Amino acid sequence: xxxxxxxxxxxxxxxxxxxxLAARRAVQFIGKGVPTRLGDPRLQSASVWxxxxxxxxxxxxxxxxxxxxxxxxAWRGKVVLHTCGxxxxxxxxxxxxxxxxxxxLHPYQTVPSxxxxxxxxxxxxxxxxxxxxxxxxARDWVGRLGGVAFSIRPKKKALYHLSxxxxxxxxxxxxxQAMSLLRQAGVPTRISRPMLRQFVTETAKxxxxxxxxxxxxxxxxxxxxxxxxRHLAALRRSAPEFEPVYQSLLRAMLRLAGLQxxxxxxx
Numbered sequence: 001x002x003x004x005x006x007x008x009x010x011x012x013x014x015x016x017x018x019x020x021l022a023a024r025r026a027v028q029f030i031g032k033g034v035p036t037r038l039g040d041p042r043l044q045s046a047s048v049w050x051x052x053x054x055x056x057x058x059x060x061x062x063x064x065x066x067x068x069x070x071x072x073x074a075w076r077g078k079v080v081l082h083t084c085g086x087x088x089x090x091x092x093x094x095x096x097x098x099x100x101x102x103x104x105l106h107p108y109q110t111v112p113s114x115x116x117x118x119x120x121x122x123x124x125x126x127x128x129x130x131x132x133x134x135x136x137x138a139r140d141w142v143g144r145l146g147g148v149a150f151s152i153r154p155k156k157k158a159l160y161h162l163s164x165x166x167x168x169x170x171x172x173x174x175x176x177q178a179m180s181l182l183r184q185a186g187v188p189t190r191i192s193r194p195m196l197r198q199f200v201t202e203t204a205k206x207x208x209x210x211x212x213x214x215x216x217x218x219x220x221x222x223x224x225x226x227x228x229x230r231h232l233a234a235l236r237r238s239a240p241e242f243e244p245v246y247q248s249l250l251r252a253m254l255r256l257a258g259l260q261x262x263x264x265x266x267x
Contacts, residue, residue, distance in 0.1 A: 001052070001083070001107075003114075004121055006032040008144035013046055029114060044069060048137055051082040051092075058082050059091050066094035075100035079134045083107075086161035088154035089130035096131075103130020105138040105149070106161075110168045121145060127152040127160055175200065177242055184238055213256060220253035225262060 006012050012032040017023040023035035036042065038061070043049075053061055062080075069075070076099030080092050085106040092102040109124040111117040123146045128138045142149040152160055175196050182192040206215035219227040228250065235243045254261055 001117065001121060002026065002030040002033075002050075003118060004145055005141060006030050008141075010141065010144065014040070014043055016040060016043055038064070039068060047078055049078065049080045051080065055084045055087060058084055058087060062092045062094050066098050069098070073099045079103070079137050081105055081130070081134055081138055085127070085164060086158050088157050089134070090154060101131040101133035103128065103134025103138050105142065107147070108164060121147075123147055125150060127157075129154045129157070171200065177239070177245075181239065213258075216253060216256055218253070220250055220259070221257045223257075223259055 002012060002015070012030065013034065014036050015023050015026045015030065015033040016036050016038050017026070018038055020035060020037050023037070027033050027035045034042075049065075051058055051061055065080075066075070075095050078095075078100045079102075080095050080100045081103050082089070082092060083106055084091070084104060087104070089102045089104045092100070096102045105126050105128045107121055107124050107126050109120050111121065125148045126138075126142045128135055128142070128149045129152050130138070139149045178196060179189065179192045182195075183189065187195075203215065209215075219225075219231070231246065232243065235246055251261060
């Protein structure tokens, strides 16, 4: 994100961290900024701060920042944003009490590496919330990255983040399980991985084009209980640990399809 903002002509003065070596590596990748440690008094010259620590560290960092500069209005005129998807901007309250405008922005996108982020953070969707002045900055940055900003209810942010969890790491886990089943069926990885990519990509396209119910295919959508029982028998032999997951997903599919779970369906 730092590199993309730098390329979009957002001025970056400092890259700060607890570890100076990590800050130097970040500067090298971003191409802008002076590496330094948290607590450097020069940081107070910055008007906008972006906290990109791990989620669990944000509250502590906010408290430390608030304590470093004394005075009730020490942060007046400054904007502080964080990029956590599960926490609202209220986690930055110690800085708001010192006069800062606080907010958050979070990309609804998977970022497994820095280089992947360079590819997929441009043009993606961003959840934003917070004080008006902070939102002006957040929306400006999203606009510079060609993205779409949308508002979110701060108290419901955990649900927002849960939705991303359901459709990213969960889908990866399901694809890995599918690859394992394919391997047992004799399909080599060099075939199964691109095959699953193509299959899931088309499924996602159908979801966006025609909606979830019409995009739903397979035996659950058509009430094919014979095939479903065949699936269950195969799972018990080859991957019994996955059977409860299959049954839970199947019930959700049946609800989506508007079908009833048969009485004889195994519990």
